[in-house]
């Protein structure tokens with residue numbers, strides 16, 4: 588079953604969003620408390636862009652009633668090379684994600700999307716990605732698209748410039764929470780890891796790694812970031828001080844995902860210096876860091 592979402596003329600709303608049932612194809616543990624699920628969803632796979640998200644709920648349950656948002660990890664293709672479905676990574680934190688854990692191949696979920704704006708097209712220079720915890724999930728597709736290893740969207744979005752260098756700064760509590768590192772390594776990018784307990788990589792904050800890179804003779808061309816809000820606030824302070832363009836993907840809790848309920852609003856700075864509320868689901872989740880007002 589596939590239904591087209593009502594067309595609402597709202598800035599940033601993705602007009603290609605559809606609602607459908609999707610079958611679980613694979614479900615595997617990536618790291619402690621962290622899973623990756625592959626869903627058969629060809630229509631979504633043909634249209635979704637890196638940094639966009641979708642909402643998921645259980646079709647035959649009223650508890651939990653509301654869907655939950657998850658970022659695209661990547662699409663996968665069938666034997667003929669056509670987009671066949673999507674993958675996402677999740678960490679078990681509450682009601683919905685605890686129920687996810689028992690899903691197995693053949694089970695169905697309800698899916699709607701693609702939603703949100705996604706990350707901007709990559710710069711020609713050094714792209715630095717800062718990820719905290721499960722905040723790494725949007726970036727595999729971002730990197731594959733930036734390096735022209737995979738195309739996204741219909742018609743396929745054109746990458747006009749390839750970054751001269753990509754560095755992923757990835758921070759987690761400890762080594763056992765590192766998820767998907769092998770896949771990032773396969774893309775041949777520079778990976779720097781920080782852990783709270785020092786079990787692998789730099790012992791300390793992921794922002795320490797960012798500051799080291801900013802201190803290099805050639806500064807980054809852009810910084811993309813996703814993770815816990817305190818980490819994104821810190822990254823925003825570092826990049827604003829350095830005068831670097833930076834985009835943050837917010838993980839604000841959401842009820843509808845398509846602009847109707849206003850449960851996801853965040854404070855965004857206006858051109859005149861005041862701030863106003865913006866819906867993260869339709870005008871985000873990706874915003875320029877210097878526009879976000881952190882309380």
Ligand SMILES: Cc1cc2nc3c(=O)[nH]c(=O)nc-3n(C[C@H](O)[C@H](O)[C@H](O)COP(=O)(O)OP(=O)(O)OC[C@H]3O[C@@H](n4cnc5c(N)ncnc54)[C@H](O)[C@@H]3O)c2cc1C
Pocket residue numbers: 640651655656657658659675676677678679680681682683684685721724725837838839840841872
């Ligand atoms: C655009 C977007 C993309 C996201 N992508 C991913 C992803 O790829 N992988 C992933 O694991 N998670 C992602 N999230 C977060 C994910 O939606 C929540 O973890 C999920 O909704 C939790 O559902 P739950 O029913 O298991 O938890 P709940 O039972 O709803 O909540 C459990 C606890 O977690 C807190 N909580 C719930 N959601 C959030 C949140 N967003 N931020 C802070 N605290 C929260 C609640 O306050 C509560 O204390 C994303 C969120 C957004 C907005």
Ligand code: FES
Pocket residue numbers: 840841842843844845846847848849850851852866867868869
């Ligand atoms: S989640 Fe409903 S308006 Fe954003």
